[in-house]
Amino acid sequence: MAEPREMTGARCPLCGSPEIPFFYEEGGFRYRRCRRCRLVFLRPLPGRDFLEAHYQGYLETTEAGERAWGREMEPVVRAAADALSGMFPAPGRLLDVGCGYGFFLAEMQRRGWEVEGLELSKGAAELARRRTGAPVRSLSVEAAEFPAAFDVVTLFYVIEHLPDPISVLRKIRGVLRPGGVLLLRYPNTAPLIRLVGPRLARRLRLMQAPSHLYDFSAAAMDRMLRMAGFAETRTTLLGNTRPRRLVSRLVSCYIGGLAERAARWTGGRLLLPGVSRVTFASGAPGRLPRPRSRRRL
Template identity: 30%
Template structure:
């Protein structure tokens, strides 16, 4: 049975500065979760911007069709590891963290860079399976989540006993104020990211902080894999950022003390998943949906290459990190 087509709407101009865009990648398909359609990504022509966006894009009413087989639940991804791949990854992953000097960065990443912040009230926007919230709760934070997926929200409540608001963030009218709001790989999914950050600003206490992670369009992975880069993920990623555009967005939303940087800590997953359609067909991955030893080794090699590149180019990390403060 063919999936139902996704209704689209034009998005010809840059969301941040209104400039026209040039085609960056065309005829993209969803190789991860099988959403229908072919998609085009454009990049802003302005040298002071560089935002990347989907044009045309799914309408707000129809974008749910792109998530029908999406992972937000217990398992860490759509594809599962073979037994041999699990053994190899269990050996190589901790070894690579130590040898590449990523142990401290990985600890900070897991606590979403709030490791030096005194615990208080924390909200995670798009909390998914709740693992991060549970980790932050163990670190002393009073946590709550927001989620639009009812299955994910129910799972977090049942598994961890954490309160989750089901529905759009802007419907949290009586919530807050929070000391910290976090979101990991959420901002790229929304039609109006500025409105989302403005809502976060409203929900924060004065001097409260927002921390967000999102794919970095200036990353080594994007330069290496091009249209096959895992971070593109059409048609779910509507806007894609770099340090410059992410900073501009936060400042437009009213935040101050904005800091942005990149991190290579997630390069393993990017290397494992950034494969062309030809590679997928050659290795029968489209049929089996399994992560093999070959995939694990690919991810390990890319983690090494990306980490070495990062030593000389701090803008090359696979993810942008932003921390900003509500100053008024």
């Protein structure tokens, strides 16, 4: 196991504030929370070699594990595909970073898109290639080079795993075509830790330490995207996972469905805490459709 890197200066990596008190500890890994921008981040960071080795076993490569993941993510895949299809009059070119088993690639491919994937797990990348026949490279987004641009880049539950998310977002901004769209889906775990308390949070491994290096509020994500050069962002709630365990599935469907309806009814102004966010971003202002507001009952 690689030794964690010590902090280079005691400052928030997003806003530079020195006010970053301890927030939470899980499995010997310590998280801080910036008082200014509310970003939660792991410090010290594990080394890059450790993280790349860690993710080789992050996804199950058994047939049963693959099927279970597909069922769990099916509502998320469908909702994201519908949203992106509504933004583009015709299919284009799409990159899915951290594509896993390739379920989202397959869905967009079925809708006529030209797709490409990146996936650190060699086993999952091979399964994604078999599923789609598309180019799926087993390497990090930091190491990847792209000879052509994309209309859409997606990251489902990836941004929280990246040691330097701002530099990756800048790279992605550079490979999007004019009018292109970035879609990010990421957890919002910090409110749950405060709700259930650190002891239960550690038992449930809510931060999945050391996998999750960051936890973003909608405001922190918006700030980071603006710093990376995106001109317009919109955060909403879009689809909810279908966990394997029945009780967790019922909770997810009820809470997630309620939260999604609340976001839709308020035009995205009300985002319930603890529910995974979806943020759309574009380098061109006016590119993203605005959600329709409804009167509050």
